[in-house]
Amino acid sequence: MNFNFLTPVPDSVITHTNLLAPQVLGKKISIHSAQNGIPDLTGVELAIIGVLENRNAAQYIGETVHLNEVRKALYGLFPGNWHTRIADLGDIEAGESVTDTYYALKTAVSLLIPKGIIPIIIGGSQDLTYPIYRAYDALMPMVNIANIDSKFDLGDSTQAMKNTSFVGNIILDEPYNLFNYATIGYQTYFNAQEEIDLMDKLHFESYRLGAVTNNMTLVEPALRDANIVTVDLGCIKGSEVSLNQQESPNGFDGKEICTITRYAGISNKVSSFGIFEYKPSSEDHLTTGLIAQMVWYFIEGVNSRVKDDDFTSAHTYQKFITLVEHQELVFYKSIKTGRWWIEIPFSDEVNNKLKRHTLLPCTHQDYEDACNNNVPERWYKAFQKNCV
Known part of the structure; x- marks a missing residue:
C-alpha cells in the first residue's frame, strides 16, 4: 500500500x-x-x-x-x-x-x-x-x-x-x-x-x-x-x-x-x-x-468484540415474535452476548442497497415495548427509510 x-x-x-x-x-x-x-x-x-x-x-x-x-x-x-x-x-x-x-x-x-x-x-x-x-x-x-x-x-x-x-x-x-x-x-x-x-x-x-x-x-x-x-x-x-x-x-x-x-x-x-x-x-x-x-x-x-450477529445457526440465538398494531415484529437475541436485534421488512420494489439493513440492533426494552403494543422508535424510523 x-x-x-x-x-x-x-x-x-x-x-x-x-x-x-x-x-x-x-x-x-x-x-x-x-x-x-x-x-x-x-x-x-x-x-x-x-x-x-x-x-x-x-x-x-x-x-x-x-x-x-x-x-x-x-x-x-x-x-x-x-x-x-x-x-x-x-x-x-x-x-x-x-x-x-x-x-x-x-x-x-x-x-x-x-x-x-x-x-x-x-x-x-x-x-x-x-x-x-x-x-x-x-x-x-x-x-x-x-x-x-x-x-x-x-x-x-x-x-x-x-x-x-x-x-x-x-x-x-x-x-x-x-x-x-x-x-x-x-x-x-x-x-x-x-x-x-x-x-x-x-x-x-x-x-x-x-x-x-x-x-x-x-x-x-x-x-x-x-x-x-x-x-x-x-x-x-x-x-x-x-x-x-x-x-x-x-x-x-x-x-x-x-x-x-x-x-x-x-x-x-x-x-x-x-x-x-x-x-x-x-x-x-x-x-x-x-x-x-x-x-x-x-x-x-x-x-472485546464477539461475533454474535450471525443468525444462520438456531443454536446461537433465540427468536421472539410479537404483534403490534397488526404488524408482526420479529426479534432475535444472541445467546452469546444477550444483545438484541429486530427484523426490518422490505419491499421487493425497494432499492436493493437497503436489503443489508434488514436486521437492526435494538435493546431488550424495545422488545418489552413491543410486547406492550408500542412500536420501537428505531424500528419505525428504519422502516420508514426502507419504504422511501
Missing part, C-alpha cells in the same frame, strides 16, 4: 517514548518514523492517523494543528490484555488546498478498510468526516454514521463546506450512500428548531444529552449499527478539558465519553473511528489525556 503522503511521527515524540517504561503502549505499537519508514502492516488491525487540517472550521483564525502531546499521552498508557496489532502511520499534513487533504484522507481510509484495518483518525475540524464517508463509496452500498456531538452540523449545504455544515453535504452530494445518521448527545439550545425538525423528517436518530447520561446503554444499538463513528470534542463538558478546548458548561464527562467510545469499539460494524476539533495548547494535559483514554477505550472495545 502506498502511503507516501503520510509524514512520520516526530522524533521528539519517539525520544520521549524511549524514556518510558518498557510495557507502555508506545513501545508495543509499530510507529512510522523518519528512521524506519512506514511499518509493515501485515497482521495490523488498528492504524492511527493524524490529520493536521482545520481550515474549514467556521471559527478558523490561522492556528495550526499538531498531535505531539496527544501521542505522548497515548503512548504513555499501558495496554490491556489485547490481541490486536496496532500501528501509528503518522500524519496527513494540510495540503495545498483543503481538497488535497480530503483526497489524502479518503485514499488512506479506502486502502486500510479492505485490508481489515480500522483507521483511528485524530484531527482538526470535523468536516474531515466527509472524506472518510466518501472513502466508502467503492466499499459498501450504504453507510451508517454515528456522531457524538452537541450539534447536528446539518448547516447550509449550498455554501462552502464547513465543520458546522458537512452533514448537509453528505446528505445531498452524489452518490447517495447515507442510510442512517445518528447524533448522540445533542443539546437543544445549540440547534435551530428547523434542524431538529429536519432530522425527524429524514428519519435520522437523535439522542439528547440528558437522555443519554441518564441511561448510557440507550445509544449502544446506534453505535452497534454504525460503520463510521466520529466524536466532536465540543460535546465534552468544559470542566473536563483545558481552557483552550472548553465550549460549554454542559456535556459528557470523561467517564461517559469513554463508555461511548468503548461501545463503538465493541461494535462489529464500526470500521473507522475519528476524534475531531482538537485545539492544541502547550498547557493542555487534560484534553490530551482524555483523547488518549478515549482511544484506549475504543481499542479495548475492539479487543
Whole structure:
C-alpha cells in the first residue's frame, strides 16, 4: 500500500517514548518514523492517523494543528490484555488546498478498510468526516454514521463546506450512500428548531444529552449499527478539558465519553473511528489525556468484540415474535452476548442497497415495548427509510 503522503511521527515524540517504561503502549505499537519508514502492516488491525487540517472550521483564525502531546499521552498508557496489532502511520499534513487533504484522507481510509484495518483518525475540524464517508463509496452500498456531538452540523449545504455544515453535504452530494445518521448527545439550545425538525423528517436518530447520561446503554444499538463513528470534542463538558478546548458548561464527562467510545469499539460494524476539533495548547494535559483514554477505550472495545450477529445457526440465538398494531415484529437475541436485534421488512420494489439493513440492533426494552403494543422508535424510523 502506498502511503507516501503520510509524514512520520516526530522524533521528539519517539525520544520521549524511549524514556518510558518498557510495557507502555508506545513501545508495543509499530510507529512510522523518519528512521524506519512506514511499518509493515501485515497482521495490523488498528492504524492511527493524524490529520493536521482545520481550515474549514467556521471559527478558523490561522492556528495550526499538531498531535505531539496527544501521542505522548497515548503512548504513555499501558495496554490491556489485547490481541490486536496496532500501528501509528503518522500524519496527513494540510495540503495545498483543503481538497488535497480530503483526497489524502479518503485514499488512506479506502486502502486500510479492505485490508481489515480500522483507521483511528485524530484531527482538526470535523468536516474531515466527509472524506472518510466518501472513502466508502467503492466499499459498501450504504453507510451508517454515528456522531457524538452537541450539534447536528446539518448547516447550509449550498455554501462552502464547513465543520458546522458537512452533514448537509453528505446528505445531498452524489452518490447517495447515507442510510442512517445518528447524533448522540445533542443539546437543544445549540440547534435551530428547523434542524431538529429536519432530522425527524429524514428519519435520522437523535439522542439528547440528558437522555443519554441518564441511561448510557440507550445509544449502544446506534453505535452497534454504525460503520463510521466520529466524536466532536465540543460535546465534552468544559470542566473536563483545558481552557483552550472548553465550549460549554454542559456535556459528557470523561467517564461517559469513554463508555461511548468503548461501545463503538465493541461494535462489529464500526470500521473507522475519528476524534475531531482538537485545539492544541502547550498547557493542555487534560484534553490530551482524555483523547488518549478515549482511544484506549475504543481499542479495548475492539479487543472485546464477539461475533454474535450471525443468525444462520438456531443454536446461537433465540427468536421472539410479537404483534403490534397488526404488524408482526420479529426479534432475535444472541445467546452469546444477550444483545438484541429486530427484523426490518422490505419491499421487493425497494432499492436493493437497503436489503443489508434488514436486521437492526435494538435493546431488550424495545422488545418489552413491543410486547406492550408500542412500536420501537428505531424500528419505525428504519422502516420508514426502507419504504422511501
